């Protein structure tokens with residue numbers, strides 16, 4: 001060990017402490033931690049909102065809130081979960097792990113990285129502020145349009161819509177800054193010898209995500225800006241009476257919105273195979289096939305958007321095109337599923353919490369993909385569109401496929417990040433509670449959806465009462481189980497059994513060669529990539 | 531990147547992207563975003579265009595900022611009884627020479643837990659490897675230098 005001592009030197013710079021440290025940090029691990037913490041907090045905020053919804057839906061009839069407020073909760077819940085919980089979690093992992101995995105001292109543009117994060121909290125405040133303002137008699141609450149902002153409702157709505165538009169702009173800027181940083185880092189900061197085709201899968205997932213963000217965020221930004229000018233500056237982009245077209249908004253929104261769902265999942269598809277190979281103790285199956293499939297999904301993602309509004313009316317050839325192109329996504333997705341399962345095949349598997357979440361993830365996300373195929377069928381979608389079936393579908397993809405994947409990543413990397421092992425027993429309990437209550441919540445929603453219950457309504461026909469009650473009970477158990485998750489994380493940060501450098505017996509990759517937790521700046525010797 | 535041998539330490543920023551691959555990447559982003567923006571322009575949603583343009587400018591700027599520093603390096607060489615420090619930033623080379631006997635090597639604690647490595651004698655001091663090395667590497671260089679200097683005393 002070196003004997004060099006560190007001299008304290010006051011005249012140069014007294015380094016910031018407390019809040020200033022976090023405001024000004026450019027260290028990728030600090031920023032990653034901030035992203036992950038923010039994500040967890042917003043996950044709880046968004047979760048409490050939806051428990052309000054499930055409480056209202058526990059019984060038919062209006063119990064707790066008026067329909068306006070009900071709609072506001074639904075819209076803000078979705079925006080928060082998508083933009084403030086799922087996306088920041090993936091970005092947090094990127095900040096923490098990408099430099100470690102590709103052997104870089106930090107992200108390529110550290111200051112940009114700091115700005116990208118600090119744009120997030122103000123936008124979360126913008127999203128939720130209208131609720132508070134309404135309490136003081138200003139405005140009529142948050143946006144009541146759902147997360148999709150469809151006009152004419154969004155053009156007629158109150159100040160909540162304006163707040164949400166500005167929030168979306170900020171969130172978009174943050175995503176673009178993050179993507180630029182990640183692209184530059186992956187392109188330019190790889191250790192010598194790490195060619196693109198030797199990169200960890202997580203880097204691939206994120207590279208394609210960043211591509212998609214850069215391609216689609218301007219479309220969203222343009223769409224909501226046109227909404228804003230329609231609202232306040234007398235334009236008629238989406239107003240049929242003025243020669244505009246409300247359907248054009250749907251095209252714009254979903255041109256962003258469909259790729260967005262893959263933006264949320266590609267980073268997860270990146271690290272899931274890494275977890276699988278760790279706990280199957282054999283290399284991942286079909287690295288190249290997976291990389292090509294990720295690219296194929298990324299490419300298809302930008303050409304299938306209109307499957308979200310088959311029922312809005314379009315020419316039959318367009319219906320057919322969007323139906324077949326959407327269904328085509330399941331081909332590369334099937335390749336991925338095959339590779340994931342083959343990675344486990346005949347491996348010497350063990351089921352620590354990250355692996356439990358991963359295996360559960362494969363099954364539940366599979367349900368999400370298969371029900372997507374049902375919705376992609378134009379004839380069937382005429383029945384299922386705007387029903388609870390859609391709600392159940394996208395929760396299997398976004399809660400199981402997104403959040404539970406992130407949870408697998410949290411348990412996988414937490415020992416590396418904190419230097420402590422989490423409580424394995426509680427972790428497993430958290431998995432089983434989450435997996436079971438998730439299904440209790442959402443399986444009934446498939447049934448009521450098939451039977452015709454529309455989404456986004458505060459009241460429903462009596463025939464749906466039992467399933468809704470079951471779903472609400474599941475939702476409350478699911479929500480409460482997440483407090484256990486918070487407890488496990490906090491106690492792991494505070495202390496616990498020391499984690500080894502490698503943490504998991506089967507772990508492979510540069511991040512596992514560093515001490516746990518990794519030193520403030522990471523690589524001593526140039527890492528060698530074989 | 532850091533390489534240390536007996537009489538020389540060199541550090542450079544990581545640079546895994548060739549100019550060609552960056553140009554290809556930028557071109558593909560411009561074509562992709564451009565096509566999308568022009569497509570929407572055609573159906574009347576022209577406001578996508580300025581956002582796409584702004585964003586592409588940012589992407590290009592980011593690469594320019596990073597690639598401009600690709601030729602940077604910092605080098606410490608022992609020449610007879612002198613330590614020579616050569617620092618090249620954007621093609622501009624700064625040289626410093628110190629008598630080995632009088633040279634001091636100091637590692638200081640700086641912003642946010644990041645250390646800084648200083649080499650100098652008398653009233654002059656030069657910082658080495660601020661952005662290209664991490665704490666551990668700085669410590670490594672510092673102890674190597676100290677060992678080398680000790681030999682000359």
Ligand code: HEM
Pocket residue numbers: 148261262264265307308309326327329330333368369370371372373374375376377381384385386390393394397398401402
């Ligand atoms: C093979 C895979 C998939 C297919 C074929 C598919 C198909 C569809 C279709 C046709 C709809 C529209 C239903 C309607 O509104 O009538 C839809 C809705 C949705 N899907 Fe998927 N999907 C797939 C995978 C995914 C994935 C992986 C995600 C997320 C990560 C996802 C997230 C969503 C969301 C959020 C909605 C509803 C958006 C809304 O209206 O608010 N889907 N899906």
Ligand SMILES: [Cu+2]
Pocket residue numbers: 257258261305307308
């Ligand atoms: Cu879609």
